[in-house]
Amino acid sequence: MDFMDLAGQDEGHEPRADRLASVSAAFEGSEEIAAARDMVHAFLTSLQAVHGIPVSNRAMGMVQLVVSELVTNARKYAPGPCLLTLEAHDGAVEVSVWDSGTTLPAVMAPDPGRVGQHGLEIVMAVCRSFEVHREPVGKRIKVAVVLADDPGGAAAGHQVM
Helix, strand or coil: CEEEECCCECCCCCECCCCCEEEEEEECCHHHHHHHHHHHHHHHHHHHHHHCCCCCHHHHHHHHHHHHHHHHHHHHHCCCCEEEEEEEECCEEEEEEEECCCCCCCCCCCCCCCCCCCHHHHHHHHCCEEEEEECCCCEEEEEEEECCCCCCCCCCCCCCC
């Protein structure tokens, strides 16, 4: 795992006003999926301790789950390393996973009888947003997870209808 703590700025550039903190790492082996989850825990713990941003236990678990699913898919379906970036802004953490694969992910319709292949279905259910972008090389999946639970009791990321 290559690790770079951007702490709200790009190397050689001024801090971006629209994000509070950012961290990136490259992962090359499936054994590093646990390291990706550990990176999430350290990043979110730092947001609370250093920046005073509330992060619910639910959000901690959801972001770790989302990162695990996205990094697992990148390692499973694309050659070479993948790049994970976490950015905090607007009360959420944006998770971005780039890989060199050119095939866009297929999100299947919910099917409780299907064994396996529920990862993206789960990711979409717990995230505030879900985007897939083609890149000059490969693709990037970006999602956002709200960090604090709604005081009204609804799970963050889900709107009460």
